[in-house]
Amino acid sequence: MASLLRSYVKKEYTTVPVGTIIAITSALLYFVSPIDVIPDAIPGAGYIDDAAVALLCWNIVGDDVKKYEKWRKDNGKEIEGE
Numbered sequence: 523m524a525s526l527l528r529s530y531v532k533k534e535y536t537t538v539p540v541g542t543i544i545a546i547t548s549a550l551l552y553f554v555s556p557i558d559v560i561p562d563a564i565p566g567a568g569y570i571d572d573a574a575v576a577l578l579c580w581n582i583v584g585d586d587v588k589k590y591e592k593w594r595k596d597n598g599k600e601i602e603g604e
Contacts, residue, residue, distance in 0.1 A: 523583065524550065526590045534599070535590060542586040549579035 523546045529535040530543055552558075552575050562568035580587075593599075 523579065523587055525594075526587055529590070529594075529599070535593060537593075538586050538590065542583045545579050545582045549575050 526535065526538065527543065527546050527550070530538060553572055558568070559571040560567055562572070
């Protein structure tokens with residue numbers, strides 16, 4: 523999802539719905555925000571809300587991410603670290 527957002531910002535891949543960009547951006551902002559529904563400092567339970575946000579976001583944007591992955595493969599675009 524982060525790679526899709528990076529490619530969108532660089533204007534390399536723009537054939538993605540605005541709602542997908544908003545969902546991914548919102549999820550990423552939630553992860554880096556110091557304010558959580560369940561604070562990350564609580565052992566074991568602190569990351570449950572982060573996982574729930576990631577799952578919800580994936581359920582919303584998963585098809586668009588798969589299209590992006592196909593586009594990336596078809597155009598020889600590698601994700602850094604792959």
